[in-house]
Amino acid sequence: MSHTVLICDDAVFMRTMISDILEESGYEIVGQAETGVQAIEQYKNLRPDLVTMDIVMPDMGGIDAVREITSFDANAKILMCSAMGQQALVVEAIQAGAKDFVVKPFQPSRVLEAVQRVLG
Amino acid sequence: MDLAKYAALFQSESREQLSTMNEELLALERAPTAAEPVSAVFRAVHSMKGMSATMGYASVTALAHELESLLDRVRHSELTVDRSVTDTLFAAVDARERAVEIEVAGGSATLASAPALARLQALAGARANGGGAATLLPMTTQEYAVPADSANGAGRAPRTIRVELRRLDGLTNLSGELLVARGRLTDVANEIAHPALDEALAQASRLISDLHQEIMASRMVPVGQVFDRFPRLVRDAAHALGKEIELTLNGREIGLDRSMLDEIGEPMVHLLRNAADHGIEQPEVRERAGKARAGQLTLTVTRERQMVTMRVEDDGRGIDRGQVLARARAQGLVDATVESLSDEELVRIIARPGFSTAEKITDISGRGVGIDVVFTRVRELGGSVEIRSLQGTGTTVTLRMPVTLAIVRALLARVDGEMYAVPMTHVRETVELRQEARRRVQGREVMLLRDEVVPLMHFREVVGLSEARFVSADGATQVIVIESDGRRTGLVVDEFAGQQDIVVKGFDGVRDGLALFSGATILADGAPALIVDVSSLH
Numbered sequence: 001m002s003h004t005v006l007i008c009d010d011a012v013f014m015r016t017m018i019s020d021i022l023e024e025s026g027y028e029i030v031g032q033a034e035t036g037v038q039a040i041e042q043y044k045n046l047r048p049d050l051v052t053m054d055i056v057m058p059d060m061g062g063i064d065a066v067r068e069i070t071s072f073d074a075n076a077k078i079l080m081c082s083a084m085g086q087q088a089l090v091v092e093a094i095q096a097g098a099k100d101f102v103v104k105p106f107q108p109s110r111v112l113e114a115v116q117r118v119l120g
Numbered sequence: 121m122d123l124a125k126y127a128a129l130f131q132s133e134s135r136e137q138l139s140t141m142n143e144e145l146l147a148l149e150r151a152p153t154a155a156e157p158v159s160a161v162f163r164a165v166h167s168m169k170g171m172s173a174t175m176g177y178a179s180v181t182a183l184a185h186e187l188e189s190l191l192d193r194v195r196h197s198e199l200t201v202d203r204s205v206t207d208t209l210f211a212a213v214d215a216r217e218r219a220v221e222i223e224v225a226g227g228s229a230t231l232a233s234a235p236a237l238a239r240l241q242a243l244a245g246a247r248a249n250g251g252g253a254a255t256l257l258p259m260t261t262q263e264y265a266v267p268a269d270s271a272n273g274a275g276r277a278p279r280t281i282r283v284e285l286r287r288l289d290g291l292t293n294l295s296g297e298l299l300v301a302r303g304r305l306t307d308v309a310n311e312i313a314h315p316a317l318d319e320a321l322a323q324a325s326r327l328i329s330d331l332h333q334e335i336m337a338s339r340m341v342p343v344g345q346v347f348d349r350f351p352r353l354v355r356d357a358a359h360a361l362g363k364e365i366e367l368t369l370n371g372r373e374i375g376l377d378r379s380m381l382d383e384i385g386e387p388m389v390h391l392l393r394n395a396a397d398h399g400i401e402q403p404e405v406r407e408r409a410g411k412a413r414a415g416q417l418t419l420t421v422t423r424e425r426q427m428v429t430m431r432v433e434d435d436g437r438g439i440d441r442g443q444v445l446a447r448a449r450a451q452g453l454v455d456a457t458v459e460s461l462s463d464e465e466l467v468r469i470i471a472r473p474g475f476s477t478a479e480k481i482t483d484i485s486g487r488g489v490g491i492d493v494v495f496t497r498v499r500e501l502g503g504s505v506e507i508r509s510l511q512g513t514g515t516t517v518t519l520r521m522p523v524t525l526a527i528v529r530a531l532l533a534r535v536d537g538e539m540y541a542v543p544m545t546h547v548r549e550t551v552e553l554r555q556e557a558r559r560r561v562q563g564r565e566v567m568l569l570r571d572e573v574v575p576l577m578h579f580r581e582v583v584g585l586s587e588a589r590f591v592s593a594d595g596a597t598q599v600i601v602i603e604s605d606g607r608r609t610g611l612v613v614d615e616f617a618g619q620q621d622i623v624v625k626g627f628d629g630v631r632d633g634l635a636l637f638s639g640a641t642i643l644a645d646g647a648p649a650l651i652v653d654v655s656s657l658h
Contacts, residue, residue, distance in 0.1 A: 010163070012282065013133045013171045017126060056166045083170035105174035 003119055004030045006046055008039040008062065009054040009081065014104070018052055018081065021108045022115065036060025040068045043076065050119055053098065055082040055089050063093050070097030077118045081106070123175055129282060130175050131224045137164040138220070139345075141213045142352045145206060149355075152201035161209075162191045168216075172223075179219045179229035186240035187212050193244055208243050210352070212236045285378060288339055295332045296623030300642055302328050303620065307645065336377070336524055343421050344372030346385045350392055354417060357396040364403050364414035365396055371421035376428055377524035383501055384430070384521065387494040391432045391517055392417065394491065399436030399515050409512065411435065427545070428523050433516045439509040444469060464606040467507050471495040494519075499655040502528060502543055502638065504604055520545075530622045530641075531600060532649065533613035535579050539649040541622050541641055542611070546602050546654035550616060553597040567599065567610045574601060576610045577657060582636065604655040611657065624651060 005027050009015045019029045031046045033039040037060050043051060051069065055062040062080065069076045080093045080101035090101045099118040102111050141164050148157040169184035190209070193199040215236030219229035302325055309321050351367050358365040376384075400406075400415030407413055418433040441461050448454045448469045454461075461469070471492050494517075498505050503521030522528060522545060530541035531550070557568045558576070565576040576599070599610040622641040638653035 011133060011167045011171055013126065013129050014167075014174070016129055017174065054170075056163055058160075058163060083166060083173065104170040105176070 002026050002028045003049040004028050004046070005115075006031045006033065006039070006042055006048040006051045008033040008036070008051060008057070008065065010034050010057040011054075014054065014081070017106065018111065021106070021111050025112055027115070034058075036062060036065035036068075039065045040072075043069050044072065047073075049077065050115060051076065051078045052081050052115075053078050053093075055080065055093065063089065063096050066093055066096040066098050079114055079118050081111075126175065127224050128284070130171055131220065132282065133171065134168055134180075134217075134220045136345075137168050138213060138217050139348050140164045142210075143348055145209050145213065146351050146355065148201060148209075149206045152206075155195075158191055158194050162188065162195070165191065172220075175223070177219070177223040177229075179233045180216060180223055182230075183212060183216045183219060183233055183237060183240070186237055186244060187216070189244040190240050199243070205243065208239050210356075212240050283338075288335075288378070291335050292339065293623070295328075295335045297642075298328050299332055299621055300623060303643075304645060339377045339379070339524065340375035341378050341381060342373045343376050343381060344369075346381050347372055347388070347419065347421070350388070350419065353389065354392055354396055357393055361397060362402065363396065363400055365400055365417050366414050367392075368416070368418045370418065371423075374421045374423050374428065375523075380501065380521065380524060383497065384519070387497045387519070388419070388430065388432070390491070390494050392419070395432060395434040395436065395515070399434040399438075401437050405437075423523065428521055430519045430521075431516060432518075433514065435514040438511040438513055438515050439466065439470075439507075440511060441466065441509075463506075463508055466509065467505065467606070470507075471505070499604075499638075499653065502545060504545075504655070506606065528622060528624060528651075529619060530651065531619055532617040532643070533579070533598070533600060534615040534617050535583065535613050536585055539617060539643060539647060540579070540613075541620075541643075541649045541651045542600055542602065542654060543651065544619065546604050548601040548603045548608060551599045551601060551610070553599045553610070553612075558597075569601065569608075569610070572608070574608050574610045576612055578612045580612075580614075582657065602654050602657065604657075609657060622649070622651070 005022055007015050007018050007022075007029060009018065009032075015032045019032070023029060027050075030048050031042040033042050035057050039051065039053065039062075040060075053062040053066060057065075060068075062082075066078050066080075069078065074097075076097070078098045080090055080098045081104065082090055082093075082101060083104040090103075093101065100114050102114045141161050144157040144160040144164070148154065148161070151157070165184050165187045169181055169188065172180035172184060187209070190199070190205075190212075194201060194205070199205060215233045219233045222229035222232060305321060306325070309317050347369060350369060354365055354367040395417055396415075400417065401409070401411075403413040406415065416433075416435045418431075420429075420431045420433070422429045422431075444466060445454070445458065445461050448461075449456055449458070453469055453472065454465070458465075495505050498519050498521065501521050503519055506518040506520070507515065508518075509515040529544040531544055531547050533540050533542060551567070551569065553567055559566050559568060559573070561573065566573050567576050568574075598613050598616055600613060600616075602609055602611050620643060622643070624639045624641060636653060636656055637650040639651040641649050641651055643649050
């Protein structure tokens with residue numbers, strides 16, 4: 001059975017690209033969220049195997065969303081996807097409960113490696 | 121990974137973000153100490169940085185990076201927002217817009233964006249640690265917090281999917297054809313008159329209507345998608361002219377067919393520039409006239425059933441009718457005896473191609489540069505233009521257009537065996553004209569319509585038929601009373617042939633032929649018909 005994934009990013013462009021990379025490798029994209037608030041809501045409804053999470057998003061940012069999701073489900077598997085220049089925030093995200101991170105611009109192989117590690 | 125297929129998506133999303141940036145920068149300019157516009161621009165810039173880096177667009181990424189740095193200094197109160205800061209930010213956003221277009225087209229915008237980049241770097245200040253990116257962004261996510269009510273709303277945002285306009289056009293065309301085919305089917309069913317067939321057809325008919333409505337609804341986009349760049353445009357125009365102008369945009373959420381919106385953007389820019397340039401006066405002039413220093417410019421969009429109205433209103437000096445009249449007399453456009461111009465006559469004169477530009481009337485009258493361009497464009501779209509102007513008080517230009525281009529309701533008329541379609545937007549009424557109601561006034565044929573005298577025009581003459589008169593058996597004449605630019609004309613045709621929804625097809629008119637037709641269509645019975653451009657008939 002394929003793993004289910006929830007993608008959170010405020011840019012359609014990024015969501016489309018991540019979704020394409022993962023779908024090509026047999027993952028099932030069950031939801032897409034544009035904001036931290038949507039991410040939490042969809043996580044509760046969909047209970048995906050994996051979440052990819054952007055850091056800078058409107059209303060609630062990715063790190064707060066990670067905190068909320070992990071407090072709801074301690075076993076949540078969240079992969080941070082952030083643009084260059086946010087290394088300091090990546091550390092904060094890992095402390096908040098994210099399992100790993102990849103840095104934009106994405107290389108599909110890196111994304112897939114990270115996804116496999118997290119689901120490991 | 122094949123990046124090419126993401127280029128279009130990148131482009132359309134960047135445009136949205138560029139529009140957000142402009143909007144928020146304008147908000148920042150109005151309230152230089154406000155935190156939210158800075159955060160909002162920052163988010164948009166940041167989002168684009170990730171996207172452009174992924175696409176490998178170096179110049180866009182570099183601009184985004186420097187914009188971030190500058191905004192970061194603003195966020196941390198290391199830099200006070202003044203005119204030079206906002207100007208630099210605006211210039212960077214513009215450079216970025218150009219860079220996106222160049223890079224998406226396959227070029228490199230590194231050189232083109234160098235000046236804007238240098239300006240940003242100069243303002244942001246030299247970076248202490250030689251570009252350690254992490255130090256540029258010591259932000260915490262809390263800074264993005266917004267009031268809870270908008271956060272709740274965001275969770276229920278409708279899910280969307282992007283569709284190429286070409287595909288939507290294809291769907292629209294097909295559903296239009298389906299409407300036409302339905303008409304044909306209905307004709308046949310009426311002949312056969314079979315209850316089971318009628319019932320099945322009625323059901324299919326409803327489904328086709330619903331399908332068509334859904335497809336048309338999916339083409340609707342808020343006018344804000346194009347109009348949101350106007351505040352920026354007016355700001356730039358005002359700065360360049362040394363004027364103070366406040367633009368108010370009403371009804372930006374009103375939906376309009378995407379193709380229609382693309383077409384109307386340019387004429388709107390024209391009208392706004394005109395108002396800023398020639399309508400609204402210099403602040404000192406306004407003060408002397410007892411007006412506020414800042415001119416008010418309002419763009420209001422409203423929708424009424426299948427028509428959308430766009431009104432551009434300024435409180436400037438208005439059109440100088442005396443000057444227009446003098447010019448019109450000199451060019452022989454009005455009788456020498458005419459003493460004043462009504463709004464309708466004014467429109468007719470300034471809408472004449474070349475009238476305004478030929479003699480630089482704008483410089484003396486205060487308005488009119490190429491306004492004929494606007495008229496032409498709006499007419500091609502099946503709309504109308506109205507101008508109300510009061511000298512010293514201001515000018516209002518109102519455009520009325522169908523919400524969608526593709527399908528129009530038309531009155532069909534037969535002339536010499538050929539079918540012609542007249543869009544219903546221009547049809548006032550149809551009249552069966554008796555001989556008693558026809559008159560001759562100053563050599564022109566007219567009809568009496570209640571208390572009004574309406575000039576007559578024979579469609580046979582218009583299309584150049586040798587046999588210019590058609591006499592029906594009972595001696596009555598079929599007349600379509602058409603109206604455009606506030607003027608009525610009785611169009612004499614051979615015979616009315618009912619109303620129909622027609623699918624407007626692109627139409628390459630005969631070269632050097634009559635500019636009489638705005639398009640062509642296929643009727644329910646499969647026969648072709650030309651669509652009459654009513655505004656060309658006066």
